[in-house]
Amino acid sequence: MKEYQTIEEVSGPLVFVEIDEPVGYDEIVEIETSAGETLRGQVLESSEEFVAIQVFEGTTGIDREASVRFLGETLKMPVTEDLLGRVLDGSGQPIDGGPEIVPDERQDIVGAAINPFAREYPEEFIQAGVSAIDGMNTLVRGQKLPIFSGSGLPHNDLALQIARQATVPEEDEGSGEDDGDGSEFAVIFGAMGITAEESNEFLADFERTGALERSVVFANLADDPAVERTITPRLALTTAEYLAFEKGYHVLVILTDMTNYCEALREIGAAREEVPGRRGYPGYMYTDLAQLYERAGRIKGREGSVTQIPILTMPGDDDTHPIPDLTGYITEGQIMMDRNLNSQGIAPPINVLPSLSRLMDDGIGEGLTREDHGDVSDQLYAAYAEGEDLRDLVNIVGREALSERDNLYLDLADRFESEFVQQGYDTNRDVGETLDIGWELLSTLPRTELNRVDEEHIETYYREDVDTGVAGESENESEGSADADEAAAD
Helix, strand or coil: CCCCCEEEECCCCEEEEECCCCCCCCEEEECCCCCCCEEEEEEECCCCEEEEEEECCCCCCCCCEEEEHHHHHHHHEEHHEEEEEEECCCCCCCCCCCCCCCCCCEEECCCCCCCCCEEECCCCCEECCCCCHHCCCCCCCEEEECEEECEEEECCHHHHHHHHHCCCEEEEEECCCCCCCCCCCCEEEEEEEEEHHHHHHHHHHHHHHHHHEEEEEEEEECCCCHHCCCHHHHHHHHHHHHHCCCCCCCEEEEECHHHHHHHHHHHHHHCCCCCCCCCHHHHHHHHHHHHCCCCCCCECCCCCCCEEEEEEECCCCCCCHHHHHHHHHHEEEEECCCCCHHHCCCCCEEEEEEECCCCCCHHHHCCCCCHHHHHHHHHHHHHHHHHHHHHHHHHHCCCCCHHHHHHHHHHHHHHHHHHCCCCCCCCCCCCHHHHHHHHHCCCCCCCCHCCCHHHHHHHHHEEEEECHHHHHHHHHHHHHHHHHHHHHHH
């Protein structure tokens, strides 16, 4: 342990210290102020003469008389299975009034990179209980599937809904029972830069629904130091890796809000006087985000898995902004929340057209969900897209100018939003119920329009008794026309 009283400068969250011996990058530091307070920090940059230290608790009270001790080790997370059911702050300290954590071991928060050769390909279904996700953009164990939202949209409600409803298919919902392959299900919830009100809502919901029993919550508040925000997701992911790869859990990690995390990176970069990249964000932000997102996955020979749902708010609803842009490059798809759907009262307001799950095809179908899952998704997507295009045409020529077929697709688009996407935040639909609703919508179209569905599935699931509205009128008119033609021939 080396101790110095050679602080040269305090700049924002950073402290610059003159040294005479080498200090390791990421080394943990204790700073004792002249008032007797002990603060923790981490070496952010090291040279032969100076080190830059980012202080987790903020630099208030630090002056030139403060003592700086270098502990000779990196930041570690105390991990144990007993963390389930606990609430921690952004630096990993308990804030739920429970006992101190007695760890089984302490693991480096940076984690070890997964060897690509050792990765197991993700192809096992996770049921979120949300039709727009399960039916159209399926989540798979080991996947990283972000939610792209905007300021004021209810992404927090969606995050809580997924946290309390998400299960692996064989598991009894919320029970924490064995899922059939020797693994249990757990949720790690990492909140960064949230308000105290949001934090209280999160914790109240977890306790009310009983989801806290199988969860670990990390809460970094908006008035906590920005530097702490940079370690919160790493603490959460370290806990997830321990539960997944050493205890055999299937772990779902929800991180919100990644925009606040990136803003903290920008603040630290400005304090270090770095040359900024796009829109002032650090040029290394892509690498930094990849270090977090790539910690999702499965490892050959290990039962557990780490699945990530990062949530970010796009500044100005701009999906070309650096944060969603870089996130989209690294992750395997995205769930897009839509402001127009939200204004119509659709909950959750997920727009399935720009949404994508690149691993969906490998996680659905026979033996995973229902064998008709892919067909239903493809046909609904095509029908809804056509209905959306026709809405633009209606604004120009009016609905009366459209054909009966076009009116069918317009009606389906409306019903898709109000019956399939709309379900509220307290409704938990299993995948079978989601697909049944999909077939009810597809049954409003003539069989001849279902050109993306296997004939066997049409025979099994197509419903002849569904009220087709315009379709019924169309059939009556065609029958009347046939009768008139027959009479004329006689």
